[in-house]
Amino acid sequence: MADPWVVQPHEQAKFLEHFNNLGPVNGALTGEQAKRFMLQSQLPPPILGAIWTLADTNADGKLDLREFSIACKIINLKLHGMEVPKALPPSLLASLSPQDLEILGKLVFCNP
Numbered sequence: 001m002a003d004p005w006v007v008q009p010h011e012q013a014k015f016l017e018h019f020n021n022l023g024p025v026n027g028a029l030t031g032e033q034a035k036r037f038m039l040q041s042q043l044p045p046p047i048l049g050a051i052w053t054l055a056d057t058n059a060d061g062k063l064d065l066r067e068f069s070i071a072c073k074i075i076n077l078k079l080h081g082m083e084v085p086k087a088l089p090p091s092l093l094a095s096l097s098p099q100d101l102e103i104l105g106k107l108v109f110c111n112p
Helices: 009-021 031-039 045-055 065-079 090-094 098-110
Strands: none
Touching: 009 065, 031 045, 031 065, 045 065, 065 090
16 A cells, blocks of 8 residues: 555645745745645644644744645645644655755746
8 A cells, every 4th residue: 555645746746836826935935825725624723733833844934845745745634534643754754855846846837
């Protein structure tokens, strides 16, 4: 059985699309921008708070693409019945390497 925490390429592309549609500034979404998006999941605020704490890996109150992708993946899995982890699964982090995200971003921005 495939590891549910691994972010698949089609998911990365969707997360990038959402991220760009939210209008990041200097490569990051503000807490308010991300909060509005995350609330659309209709998960309870305490659950979203726990997800935010996990996703905001540098605790700067903003989400870059990697952090936003972490939040989206955890939200999606929670909506499908999985529990929010206590710590970020290594396979989730490994599937969102900064190099892969940078390449994906360039492909999307360079190809109309």
